Amino acid sequence: MQYEAVIGLEVHAQLKTKTKIFCSCPTFFGAPPNTHTCPVCLGMPGVLPVLNKKVVQFAMLMGIATNCTISKNSRFARKNYFYPDLPKGYQISQYELPIAQNGYVDIQANGASKRIGITRIHMEEDAGKLIHDPSRPYSMVDFNRTGVPLIEIVSDPDIRTFEEAGEYLRKLRSILRYLDICDGNMEEGSFRCDANVSIRPEGSAVLGTRSELKNLNSFKNVEKAIQYEIKRQKDILLDGGKIIQETRLWDPAKNSTTSMRGKEEAHDYRYFPDPDLLPLVIDDAWIEETRNTLPELPDRKKERFITEYGLPEYDAGVLTSAIELAGYFEDCLKEFNNPKQVSNWVMGALLGLLNAEGKTIEESPVSSPNLAKLLKLIDQNVISGKIAKTVFEEMAMTGKSPEEIVKEKDLVQVTDEAAIGDIITKLIGSFPKEVADYKAGKTKVTGFFIGRIMKETKGKANPEIVNRILKEKLDKA
Secondary structure (H helix, E strand, O other): OOOEEEEEEEEEEEEOEEOOOOOEEOOOOOOOOOOOOOOOOOOOOOEEEEEHHHHHHHHHHHHHHOOOEEEEEEEEEEEEEEOOOOOOOOEEEEOOOOOEOOOOOEEEEEEEEEEOOOOOOEEEEEEEEEOOOOOOEHHHHHHHOOOEEEEEEEEEEOOOHHOOOOHHHHHHHHHHHHOOOOOOOOOOOOEEEEEEEEEEEEOOOOOOOOOOEEEEEOHHHHHHHEEEEEEEEHHHHHHHOOOOOOOOOOOOOOOOEEEEEEEEOHHHHHEEEEOOOEEEEHHHHHHHHHHOOOOOOOOHHHHHHHHHOOOOOOHHHHHHHOHHHHHHHHHHHHOOOOHHHHHHHHHHHHHHHHHHHOHHHHHOOHHHHHHHHHHHHHHOOOOOHHHHHHHHHHHHHHHHHHHHHHHHHOOOEEOOHHHHHHHHEEEEEEHHHHHHHOOOHHHHHHHOOOHHHHHHHHOOOOOOHHHHHHHHHHHHH
């Protein structure tokens, strides 16, 4: 029997507000434990939460950007469960009346476009963090994260492969960063994902029993965990077993999932409206005001890069995948207006360098003005493309401008046709056998001569001039 996977993702995105969702405690990462706390976020008796308006604004932005309907009336609820990092014994979230519903995003995966539905986006507060001490038999609690604002983005069960899951997550993260409402840092936990995975016979409309996967702190781990879980469930069913509904943890060291606990249902949390918070009413004017603040989002920017700059779809997709990368590209164009050549260098040499060093575009050792200056030197025939790669590497190591490096290392391209012609004449006279091979139709021998010419000129001879004069002289020899 053939099976297909049915995957739904729950994404938690920490919002870039200065203060928490229901109190004025700061939200920045890395403070000493339990220093960003107050009676409200610690759930002390007699305190009342006050909703942060910026959180609502950011949630609406994400809802509009993902084609959701913004609810004019939404409500906060208490999600009851008991865990050491939850000081109130409940989490303030939204349940039956979320702020945004029924949206979608379009992704490219496995060579095809696909639309992934978004069931809902709702606001909630984060829990604290348990710190496990390996040398002692107890754990400590840091409540700094308690009350930090989150939006949870719940997809429809439209995802069928681990590749689609990865592309959907990358798309959501890109939109959040374009909106500048979440930094998308998975290592610090500001962009987190839980995956619900089930399988069913191909062609069936009935959903299988699902497992929820947790501890997914990178795109690679999400993809690996889903791939593993699909295979695990298929193997169980093919062996005549039964899938148990449960929560499972991904172990990246073992590349496998392990059972954590039975999976809770919504009724296990005993949701009810939070009596301390009024229903949230959003009027049309606020929705339109928020819509008007939307920046150019990834899909629109990609379309513009294709139409305005004449870039291939693949190039435009890569360059607009991150707002900082798109900005770097367009900054280069302000200094050197050749979109395809800039794209080639950004996607090739620059991203290759950054990937090798584990750096982001913001940490690039080669600035956009310096890359543009390098490309100008190629365009003006001051240096060759081959020498430019050497200059680029030196720029990355030293931070110097290309002009400085070219001058210091005497890398200016040789364009003197008489000088190049003299070198070629001398070489033709020194290698009669190779000349005879050329005359006999073995044109590949030109590579031998070009190599010798470049050696004579220390790689600085202009390739176009070399090829033209070499052909002329070989034909006349």
